[in-house]
Structures are given as C-alpha cells and as structure tokens.
Amino acid sequence: MDLDQRAARLADLLEGRLGIRGPDYEAKLARAGRLLPRRVRDEAEYIALARRMQQNPKLASQIDWARIDKGQAFVERHLKTIxxxxxxxxxxxxxxxxxxxxxxxxxxxxxxxxxxxxxx
The missing domain is CATH 1.20.5 (Single alpha-helices involved in coiled-coils or other helix-helix interfaces)
Incomplete structure (x- = not known):
C-alpha cells in the first residue's frame, strides 16, 4: 500500500469518525487540530510529511517506512475507537x-x- 492510499484511508476515517471535511488528507488533518491527542497527531503529521517527501527523489529515500506502518496502525486504532x-x-x-x-x-x-x- 503506497502513501496516497494510506492517507486516503486515514482521511476517510477522519471524516467518518470525527466529521472533519476537507479536500485532502492534509486539510482534514489541519482541521482536526486538538480533536486528536498529541501522539496521534504527531504520527498523522509524519505521514503527511512523508507524502511531501515522496515527491522529491532524494528525500524519498529518507522516509522511515517502519514508522509509517506503526503510525498508520496507531492512528487507525485511535480513530476506530471513536x-x-x-x-x-x-x-x-x-x-x-x-x-x-x-x-x-x-x-x-x-x-x-x-x-x-x-x-x-
């Protein structure tokens, strides 16, 4: 699963569970603000950062895929409990x-x- 699919999945959960609307994942994440706990927000923001890093070939090699996997699971687990x-x-x-x-x-x-x- 690539980053865009992961972000789309998290964006759907943000909209479905918290009622946050926006054009894309980054906009929904920005609107979520304090509705998300600090640790969840940090992991979600790292996924957004990795999406931007993926656009640059030199920066794409610096993406921590283990953190992406753990972060996505953590954010999903939190959002599914709401x-x-x-x-x-x-x-x-x-x-x-x-x-x-x-x-x-x-x-x-x-x-x-x-x-x-x-x-x-």
Whole structure:
C-alpha cells in the first residue's frame, strides 16, 4: 500500500469518525487540530510529511517506512475507537447543560431584581 492510499484511508476515517471535511488528507488533518491527542497527531503529521517527501527523489529515500506502518496502525486504532453517535450525544448534552445553567442564572437574577424592587 503506497502513501496516497494510506492517507486516503486515514482521511476517510477522519471524516467518518470525527466529521472533519476537507479536500485532502492534509486539510482534514489541519482541521482536526486538538480533536486528536498529541501522539496521534504527531504520527498523522509524519505521514503527511512523508507524502511531501515522496515527491522529491532524494528525500524519498529518507522516509522511515517502519514508522509509517506503526503510525498508520496507531492512528487507525485511535480513530476506530471513536463513536460518532456518542460524540454527537456528548456535544448535545454539553450544550443543553450550558444553556440550562444560563437559564437558572437568569431566573435567579430576575427573581432577585423583582425582590429588590418589591414585586415579590
């Protein structure tokens, strides 16, 4: 499997598991940012670097294929553990709790203002 196929496979996983869209692997990786842990991001970025190095014949001989194999397996293993539905539920729950807290704060402030003005 060459680097382009590996990158395409990882790009599909990034889009499917994290919902990250972009024209190619490098763009999706850049958009992933902090959604990926540091070690996973480092390995994914090395694969992107190796793709650029492959374009130059002198640099192509410096590609560490063992690291590519290990890195791809590591990134794939991490991405396959992510459940897109669970991630969506967690984001919705977080949004609801933040808004519920805001509503409670506003209700307390309104009640305090009404008590201060003598309406309660």
């Amino acid at each position: 459940d897109p539905g669970d991630r969506t539920r967690q984001m919705a729950l977080s949004w609801l709790t933040q808004n519920a807290l805001n509503l409670v704060i506003v209700a307390v402030l309104v009640a305090a203002a009404l008590m201060w003005r003598g309406f309660l």
